[in-house]
Amino acid sequence: MHEWALAEAVVAAARQIAKKEGLKEVKEVVIKVGELQQVELEIFEFALSKLEAQGFEGTEFNISLAKTELQCRVCEHKWLFDKTNLAEDTVEAIHFVPEVIHSYVRCAKCGSPDFKLLKGRGVWIERLRGAK
Amino acid sequence: MVDPRKSIIDQRLGKIGRIIAVSSGKGGVGKSLVATTFALTLVQKGYNVGLFDLDFTSPSTHIILGAEDVQPIEEKGIIPPVVHGLEYMSLVFYTKDHATPLRGADVSNALIELFAITIWSNLDFLIIDMPPGIGDAMLDLIRLVANIEFLIVTTSSRLAFETVKKQAVLLQDLKVSTIGILENMKMDNNGCIQAQTGELGLRFLGGISFDPTVEEAIGDKSQLLGTAFARKVAEILGEP
Numbered sequence: 001m002h003e004w005a006l007a008e009a010v011v012a013a014a015r016q017i018a019k020k021e022g023l024k025e026v027k028e029v030v031i032k033v034g035e036l037q038q039v040e041l042e043i044f045e046f047a048l049s050k051l052e053a054q055g056f057e058g059t060e061f062n063i064s065l066a067k068t069e070l071q072c073r074v075c076e077h078k079w080l081f082d083k084t085n086l087a088e089d090t091v092e093a094i095h096f097v098p099e100v101i102h103s104y105v106r107c108a109k110c111g112s113p114d115f116k117l118l119k120g121r122g123v124w125i126e127r128l129r130g131a132k
Numbered sequence: 133m134v135d136p137r138k139s140i141i142d143q144r145l146g147k148i149g150r151i152i153a154v155s156s157g158k159g160g161v162g163k164s165l166v167a168t169t170f171a172l173t174l175v176q177k178g179y180n181v182g183l184f185d186l187d188f189t190s191p192s193t194h195i196i197l198g199a200e201d202v203q204p205i206e207e208k209g210i211i212p213p214v215v216h217g218l219e220y221m222s223l224v225f226y227t228k229d230h231a232t233p234l235r236g237a238d239v240s241n242a243l244i245e246l247f248a249i250t251i252w253s254n255l256d257f258l259i260i261d262m263p264p265g266i267g268d269a270m271l272d273l274i275r276l277v278a279n280i281e282f283l284i285v286t287t288s289s290r291l292a293f294e295t296v297k298k299q300a301v302l303l304q305d306l307k308v309s310t311i312g313i314l315e316n317m318k319m320d321n322n323g324c325i326q327a328q329t330g331e332l333g334l335r336f337l338g339g340i341s342f343d344p345t346v347e348e349a350i351g352d353k354s355q356l357l358g359t360a361f362a363r364k365v366a367e368i369l370g371e372p
C-alpha cells in the first residue's frame with residue numbers, strides 16, 4: 001500500500017523537525033490528511049505505528065481528515081471534492097497523484113479544468129509537540 | 133504546516149548511482165527520443181536503469197517504448213513496471229489518454245509526489261525525460277535531487293541554441309553539474325554549435341544527424357535500437 005510511503009515521509013519529516021528544533025522527545029505529531037488523496041487511514045495509522053519504533057516510542061500521531069476545497073480560476077466557483085460520481089480507477093489515480101484530478105474533473109459551473117486546490121490536497125504535518 | 137514528502141526524497145533516491153536529466157530550453161529538439169534511446173542503450177550494456185518521464189503535459193516516452201498494458205504495483209509505495217529491461221515511471225499511468233492541463237504549482241506538486249512514493253531499486257542510472265524549458269520541473273530537480281546532472285539537447289538552429297545557451301549558463305551559475313551539450317537533428321556538417329559550446333566552457337558531446345527511419349521505429353524497441361540514430365546515441369553516450 002502506498003500509504004506506507006506517505007507514512008515514511010511523515011516520520012522522516014518529523015525526525016527532521018525534531019532535530020532542527022533540538023527536541024529530545026516528540027510527544028505529538030498532528031497530521032492532516034486531505035480528502036482528495038483518499039488515504040486509507042487504517043493502513044496509514046498502522047504504517048505509522050510500525051515506523052514509530054524508530055525513535056518515536058510513545059509519540060502520539062494525531063491524524064484528522066480535512067475537506068478538499070477547490071476553486072475555479074475562470075468563474076471563481078468554489079466547491080468541495082466529492083468522489084461519488086467518479087469512476088473507481090479515476091479515484092485511484094487521484095489517490096496516487098492528486099494533481100491528475102485536472103485530467104478528470106471540471107468546474108461544475110463553467111466546465112473548466114483550470115481550478116485550484118485551495119486546501120485539503122494530501123498529507124501534511126500541522127504541528128509537532130515535543131520536549132527539549 | 134510542513135510538507136513531509138520532501139523529507140523522504142533523499143532516501144528514495146539514495147540507492148541510485150547517477151541521475152541524469154535530459155533537458156533543453158527548447159521543445160521538439162529530441163529530448164524524449166534521446167532520453168529513451170540513451171536509457172535502452174545503458175540497459176543493453178548491462179546496467180540497471182530507470183526511465184522517469186517528467187513531461188507531465190506532453191508525455192512521450194511511453195509511446196517511444198511502446199509501453200502498453202503495464203502499470204506500477206502498489207506495495208509500500210509505487211513499484212515501477214519493467215519495460216524492455218527499464219524500470220519505467222510516467223504520470224501517464226494515472227492520466228491515461230486524458231489531457232493534463234497543469235499549472236506550475238501543480239507540476240511541482242505532482243513531481244514531488246512521484247519522487248516521494250516511487251520505489252526504485254538499486255539503479256546504476258536514472259534517466260529523466262524533462263519537459264522543455266527552465267521552469268518548474270528543472271528548478272524542482274535542482275532543489276530536490278542532490279546529485280542531479282543535466283544533459284542538454286539542442287538542434288543546429290540558432291532558435292534552439294540561443295535558449296539552450298541561457299539554460300547552460302544558468303546551470304553553471306547555480307553550480308549544477310552539466311554533462312554537456314548534444315546537437316540533434318543535425319542538417320549539415322558545420323561546427324557552429326560545437327564551437328559555441330566550447331566558448332561556454334562546456335563539453336560538446338557530439339552531433340546526431342536527422343534520421344528519417346526513426347519515425348517508423350517509434351513504439352518498436354528493436355527497430356529503434358537498429359536505427360542510425362540509436363547507434364549514434366550509443367557511440368556518444370554509451371559510456372557516460
Ligand SMILES: Nc1ncnc2c1ncn2[C@@H]1O[C@H](COP(=O)(O)OP(=O)(O)O)[C@@H](O)[C@H]1O
Nearest residue numbers: 159160161162163164165317341342343346361
Ligand atoms: N535525430 C533525429 N532524426 C529524426 N527524427 C528525430 C530525431 N530526433 C528527434 N526526432 C523526432 O523529432 C520529434 C521531436 O522529438 P522529441 O523527442 O519528442 O522532442 P522533445 O522531447 O524535445 O520535445 C519526434 O517526432 C522525434 O521522433
Ligand SMILES: [Mg+2]
Nearest residue numbers: 163164187192
Ligand atoms: Mg519530450
Ligand SMILES: [Zn+2]
Nearest residue numbers: 072075107110
Ligand atoms: Zn468555472
